[in-house]
Amino acid sequence: MSSKTEKLLSLLDGQPVIPVLKIDDLATAVPLARALAQGGLRAIEITLRTPTALEAIRRVIGEVEEAIVGAGTILDPRQFEQAAEAGSQFIVSPGVTRELLAAADGSPVPLLPGAITPGEIMMARDAGLDFLKFFPAEQAGGASFLKALASPLAEIRFCPTGGVTAANAPSYLALPNVVCVGGSWVAPDSMVKAGDWASIEALAREAAGLRKG
Numbered sequence: 001m002s003s004k005t006e007k008l009l010s011l012l013d014g015q016p017v018i019p020v021l022k023i024d025d026l027a028t029a030v031p032l033a034r035a036l037a038q039g040g041l042r043a044i045e046i047t048l049r050t051p052t053a054l055e056a057i058r059r060v061i062g063e064v065e066e067a068i069v070g071a072g073t074i075l076d077p078r079q080f081e082q083a084a085e086a087g088s089q090f091i092v093s094p095g096v097t098r099e100l101l102a103a104a105d106g107s108p109v110p111l112l113p114g115a116i117t118p119g120e121i122m123m124a125r126d127a128g129l130d131f132l133k134f135f136p137a138e139q140a141g142g143a144s145f146l147k148a149l150a151s152p153l154a155e156i157r158f159c160p161t162g163g164v165t166a167a168n169a170p171s172y173l174a175l176p177n178v179v180c181v182g183g184s185w186v187a188p189d190s191m192v193k194a195g196d197w198a199s200i201e202a203l204a205r206e207a208a209g210l211r212k213g
Contacts, residue, residue, distance in 0.1 A: 002128045008090055008110040009131065009179065011068050012043050016173055017207040018182045019044045020072060020161060028192050029056035033064045035197040036186065039204025045092050045182060047072040048079055054086045061087040070112075077103035084109045092182075094135050096120055101127045112159060116140045121153055131157050131179065138163025143171040150177045166207070173212050183207075 012018065019036050021044055023029050029046070036044055046057050048071060060069050070090040071083035080103040083091050088109060093100055096113040104111035105127070114133040115121045124132055134146060137160035146158060160172045161182030169181050186203045 002130060004104075004110040005129065005131045008112060011070075011090055011110075012180060015041060015043050015208070016180050016210040016212065017041060017169065017186065018070075018159065018161075018180055019186045019204070019207075020182045020184045021046050021187055022049050022184075023052050023056040024050055025193075026052040026056055026059070028195070029059050030063045031195070031197050032187060032192060032200065033060040033067045033069070035201040036204045037064060037066045039186075039201040040208030041186065041204045042066055043068040043070065043090075045070045045072040048083065049073050054082060057083070057086045057088055074100070076100065080104065080107070080109075080111075092133055094133070096124050096132075101129075114161075118149070118153070121149070121156055125153075125156060130155050131159070133182070134158040134160040136162030137172070137181075138168070143168070143175060146172070146175055146177060150175065153177075169207075169210055173210055178212075 019041055046053055057069055060067050068089055070092055071088040072092040074080050074083055074091050074093045077099050084107055090110050092112045094114040096115050112133050114135040115124050157177050157179045159180050159182055164181045164183040165185050172178050172181050186207050187200055191199050
């Protein structure tokens with residue numbers, strides 16, 4: 001296991017579900033992160049899909065002491081650098097490129113790159129990465145596909161994201177090569193817009209109670 005994999009696993013610290021968040025309204029970032037953390041989901045991924053994302057990362061890091069904040073949907077080295085400068089503690093990409101691997105190699109911030117095909121997974125393995133995002137999980141074959149990878153790529157572990165829900169998360173978490181799953185169901189848009197932090201905290205607590213195996 002690489003040192004960066006160990007660092008990433010220590011940040012996630014046995015958390016079964018990593019909330020994947022798209023922050024449209026900057027004012028919701030801090031109370032949302034606080035509700036998730038109070039429900040037991042301290043590690044979150046804020047995706048760079050909105051203009052407010054980097055500032056949301058800064059605010060959550062500055063105001064929610066218990067939160068562990070990662071940046072998602074990182075597509076190139078420039079975004080990697082921006083996310084790292086904003087204080088991101090880990091960085092997530094939907095795919096893997098040599099340019100991103102080079103950026104990660106020169107940074108203390110661990111990268112969780114996406115990989116689906118055996119070739120992509122082997123390229124990441126050659127770069128010393130043995131913990132990968134599997135995205136889009138459901139569309140790419142779901143839990144049965146990941147189960148098939150467990151034997152030929154036994155040392156590689158995954159965080160499936162994309163189409164993962166409260167209903168199918170247990171089937172992923174039951175696999176020996178799955179560390180955790182990523183999902184947005186713990187922070188529904190309707191609840192975020194309504195500021196219903198109590199309900200989001202309850203969803204987070206349910207998700208935090210999911211167990212491996």
